[in-house]
Amino acid sequence: MTIDQHLDYDVINALKEIMEEDFTFLIDTYFNDSSSRISALNSAAEIRDADGIRRAAHSFKGSCSNLGASRLASLCSALERNALQENFASLDADVSEIQEEFIVVKKLLQDFLK
Numbered sequence: 001m002t003i004d005q006h007l008d009y010d011v012i013n014a015l016k017e018i019m020e021e022d023f024t025f026l027i028d029t030y031f032n033d034s035s036s037r038i039s040a041l042n043s044a045a046e047i048r049d050a051d052g053i054r055r056a057a058h059s060f061k062g063s064c065s066n067l068g069a070s071r072l073a074s075l076c077s078a079l080e081r082n083a084l085q086e087n088f089a090s091l092d093a094d095v096s097e098i099q100e101e102f103i104v105v106k107k108l109l110q111d112f113l114k
Contacts, residue, residue, distance in 0.1 A: 006104050011068030012112060027109050030067055034060065034102055041079075045095045053091070054083035060098075069105045072098065 016023045037060040044052030061076035079094045 006069065006071050006101070007108050007112075008068035008070050009112075012109075015067070024113060027067075027113060030063060030109075031106060033063060034106075037063070038099060038102060041095060041098070045091055048088055048091070050083045050086045050088075054080050057083060057098075064105075067109075069101075072101045072105050075101055 015026065019026050037056055041053065041056040041060065043049075044056055057076045057080040061073045061080060064070075064073035064076060075094070075098050079091075079098065082088070082091070082094065
């Protein structure tokens with residue numbers, strides 16, 4: 001899998017096999033949790049709260065990694081690094097790209113559930 005791919009379907013299929021009937025619940029939880037994390041990220045970005053941005057990006061990165069959303073996790077990782085350095089030069093664009101990638105990931109996961 002390349003970093004340009006939105007989802008690692010090997011991870012998704014392994015989770016589906018492990019979670020069985022709870023897989024849909026896992027995905028729904030990820031969607032709800034992600035919305036909260038994006039909201040926290042937006043709030044922190046609005047006021048240029050480096051620690052808040054770092055924490056939000058870090059936690060979102062982890063949940064994305066666990067679900068196989070590798071590109072989204074990579075974007076969060078880059079934002080986390082920038083926040084550690086208090087580098088806000090591309091903050092608004094980075095947050096927008098994370099939001100856009102989440103929309104793509106969410107659609108792909110919804111299609112996968114069908």
